[in-house]
Amino acid sequence: MDLIYIFDLAGTFVFAISGAITAIHKKFDIFGSTVIAFVTALGGGTLRDVLIGSTPVGWMLDTNYLFVICGAVICSYLLLKPIQRLRKTMFLFDTIGISLFTVLGLEKTLSLELSMAIAIMMGTVSAVFGGVIRDILCNEVPLIFRKEIYATACIFGAFVYLIFRHFEVNYHLSLIFTAILISFIRIMAVRKDWSLRV
Amino acid sequence: MDLIYIFDLAGTFVFAISGAITAIHKKFDIFGSTVIAFVTALGGGTLRDVLIGSTPVGWMLDTNYLFVICGAVICSYLLLKPIQRLRKTMFLFDTIGISLFTVLGLEKTLSLELSMAIAIMMGTVSAVFGGVIRDILCNEVPLIFRKEIYATACIFGAFVYLIFRHFEVNYHLSLIFTAILISFIRIMAVRKDWSLRV
Amino acid sequence: MDLIYIFDLAGTFVFAISGAITAIHKKFDIFGSTVIAFVTALGGGTLRDVLIGSTPVGWMLDTNYLFVICGAVICSYLLLKPIQRLRKTMFLFDTIGISLFTVLGLEKTLSLELSMAIAIMMGTVSAVFGGVIRDILCNEVPLIFRKEIYATACIFGAFVYLIFRHFEVNYHLSLIFTAILISFIRIMAVRKDWSLRV
Numbered sequence: 001m002d003l004i005y006i007f008d009l010a011g012t013f014v015f016a017i018s019g020a021i022t023a024i025h026k027k028f029d030i031f032g033s034t035v036i037a038f039v040t041a042l043g044g045g046t047l048r049d050v051l052i053g054s055t056p057v058g059w060m061l062d063t064n065y066l067f068v069i070c071g072a073v074i075c076s077y078l079l080l081k082p083i084q085r086l087r088k089t090m091f092l093f094d095t096i097g098i099s100l101f102t103v104l105g106l107e108k109t110l111s112l113e114l115s116m117a118i119a120i121m122m123g124t125v126s127a128v129f130g131g132v133i134r135d136i137l138c139n140e141v142p143l144i145f146r147k148e149i150y151a152t153a154c155i156f157g158a159f160v161y162l163i164f165r166h167f168e169v170n171y172h173l174s175l176i177f178t179a180i181l182i183s184f185i186r187i188m189a190v191r192k193d194w195s196l197r198v
Numbered sequence: 199m200d201l202i203y204i205f206d207l208a209g210t211f212v213f214a215i216s217g218a219i220t221a222i223h224k225k226f227d228i229f230g231s232t233v234i235a236f237v238t239a240l241g242g243g244t245l246r247d248v249l250i251g252s253t254p255v256g257w258m259l260d261t262n263y264l265f266v267i268c269g270a271v272i273c274s275y276l277l278l279k280p281i282q283r284l285r286k287t288m289f290l291f292d293t294i295g296i297s298l299f300t301v302l303g304l305e306k307t308l309s310l311e312l313s314m315a316i317a318i319m320m321g322t323v324s325a326v327f328g329g330v331i332r333d334i335l336c337n338e339v340p341l342i343f344r345k346e347i348y349a350t351a352c353i354f355g356a357f358v359y360l361i362f363r364h365f366e367v368n369y370h371l372s373l374i375f376t377a378i379l380i381s382f383i384r385i386m387a388v389r390k391d392w393s394l395r396v
Numbered sequence: 397m398d399l400i401y402i403f404d405l406a407g408t409f410v411f412a413i414s415g416a417i418t419a420i421h422k423k424f425d426i427f428g429s430t431v432i433a434f435v436t437a438l439g440g441g442t443l444r445d446v447l448i449g450s451t452p453v454g455w456m457l458d459t460n461y462l463f464v465i466c467g468a469v470i471c472s473y474l475l476l477k478p479i480q481r482l483r484k485t486m487f488l489f490d491t492i493g494i495s496l497f498t499v500l501g502l503e504k505t506l507s508l509e510l511s512m513a514i515a516i517m518m519g520t521v522s523a524v525f526g527g528v529i530r531d532i533l534c535n536e537v538p539l540i541f542r543k544e545i546y547a548t549a550c551i552f553g554a555f556v557y558l559i560f561r562h563f564e565v566n567y568h569l570s571l572i573f574t575a576i577l578i579s580f581i582r583i584m585a586v587r588k589d590w591s592l593r594v
Contacts, residue, residue: 023541026537027542028541028542029541029542029543031540031541031547031548032538032540032541032542035541036541046447050248050253050446050447051244051248051253051254051255051258052253052254052258053253053254053255055253055446055447055448055449055451056447056448056449056508056510056514057447057449060447060448060510060511060514061510063511063513063514066513066514066517112254114254114258114259115258115261117261117264118254118258118261118264121264132335136334136335136337136532137528137532137537137538137541138537139337139532139535139536139537140337141224141335141336141337142230142335144229144230145221145226145227145229145230145233145234145335146225146226146227146230147227151229152229248446248451249442249446249451249452249453249456250451250452250456251451251452251453253451310452312452312456312457313456313459315459315462316452316456316459316462319462330533334532334533334535337535338535339422339533339534339535340428340533342427342428343419343424343425343427343428343431343432343533344423344424344425344428345425349427350427
């Protein structure tokens with residue numbers, strides 16, 4: 001459990017950095033960058049919590065998320081160039097973050113006794129809607145609507161995770177396997193330039 | 199009641215189709231089109247539920263809405279051209295959907311003991327904000343803010359419905375009359391190019 | 397308390413007028429202008445209420461807010477030119493509104509036993525996110541993300557208010573001092589063209 005929490009914070013950190021860097025490139029000021037970092041990292045989970053009625057939303061009850069995001073914003077300004085050289089490490093933690101956000105969002109939804117279809121949906125919302133809200137705040141068409149990168153991976157991973165869950169496979173094993181599966185699909189999608197355009 | 203439910207699903211289906219077609223014209227991929235179909239059909243009711251505090255939001259408790267929307271997305275891809283020829287039928291069901299969404303949203307708001315002014319407002323939000331959220335996600339100024347097509351019809355219809363309700367007119371009769379009234383105003387507005395520009 | 401309520405309504409009125417004027421310049425119709433006036437005035441508080449789980453959102457329980465906003469929209473259309481000449485009076489009430497929205501948002505958040513960091517954040521959200529949502533609905537990059545005008549003033553004021561609160565300084569005195577402080581920072585920021593760009 002502790003390890004999951006640490007990875008959750010790490011995922012939040014990487015999401016926040018990617019948001020802050022986007023904002024810096026858009027010439028936003030520190031306030032704007034902090035908002036975008038925040039929304040990129042926590043926007044998906046916030047939307048999920050509001051929709052399923054789990055309020056106050058999750059991050060309000062654990063200020064570590066705020067500190068992690070503020071830290072990420074400071075790092076983004078101080079270490080803009082070195083961070084941009086760490087693309088591969090960033091991509092790795094980003095992918096771990098996505099997988100984890102999907103499964104944690106799914107579990108939270110199921111814990112409120114909502115159906116499995118809704119749980120898969122809310123898992124995916126947790127992982128991808130931070131980026132959608134970021135793009136809207138930056139006045140752009142959400143990237144993920146045009147060139148699907150990881151939503152399908154999340155949906156598929158969530159589905160497989162539910163099958164494991166049904167057969168009562170060990171929680172940590174399911175989580176790790178799902179994370180690897182989502183990462184694998186995502187990496188393949190980027191490499192092979194898979195797309196859902198018709 | 200059953201008939202209302204069927205019309206509600208039919209309205210959802212038509213709204214979803216119109217959302218999916220918009221997304222296809224914008225070159226969104228399947229994921230993007232599904233999100234836009236979903237938001238167009240259920241966004242207004244979702245916003246209403248979140249604002250009045252009726253969470254988890256309505257469609258989470260009845261997966262038929264999800265199936266109807268997925269069906270609408272599939273139809274939109276397979277039958278893009280035939281559907282676009284069915285403009286009049288679409289417009290009819292769209293109008294029935296709007297009327298129904300208005301009245302159902304109004305009733306739901308009143309059931310939480312909120313005031314009539316808020317109920318009229320939330321009825322209108324249910325009917326028109328799906329389109330507003332769709333336009334924002336597509337990075338466009340919401341059409342309805344510039345060239346008002348049906349918001350006034352909804353507000354007026356909601357008002358008349360409340361008068362019927364006050365005099366305890368039969369529920370179904372009120373509903374049918376309101377639907378006809380909203381449809382009539384809307385059709386006239388389109389035909390005569392009515393507008394609220396000053 | 398009564399005086400605070402009156403200033404709250406006055407702040408709402410001025411925010412609504414500024415929203416309506418923005419919408420009129422964008423050639424929105426009456427419906428669009430009303431939505432933008434509404435969102436500018438109550439959007440920040442609404443977002444706060446949804447996030448902290450205080451639903452139905454505040455303005456649903458007191459229709460005075462709706463009347464004030466409708467009045468503001470009517471004034472905006474009838475008195476467009478005279479209002480635009482009253483810039484300084486508008487700016488004064490706008491600043492009082494911002495200060496008040498910050499402190500009231502902060503107090504509401506604390507009353508739900510959330511932490512002080514979250515309270516500062518939600519106070520700021522109450523004051524500035526109405527403008528953010530307005531800009532998004534108008535399809536513009538939120539002004540406040542690029543050229544920070546008052547978010548920092550709100551954050552700083554909220555912080556000082558919490559210190560007063562900790563030392564149990566009289567509520568009204570704290571409120572008045574915070575309002576003056578936020579106004580002072582804001583006026584200086586505008587005069588000296590302070591910015592947070594790096």
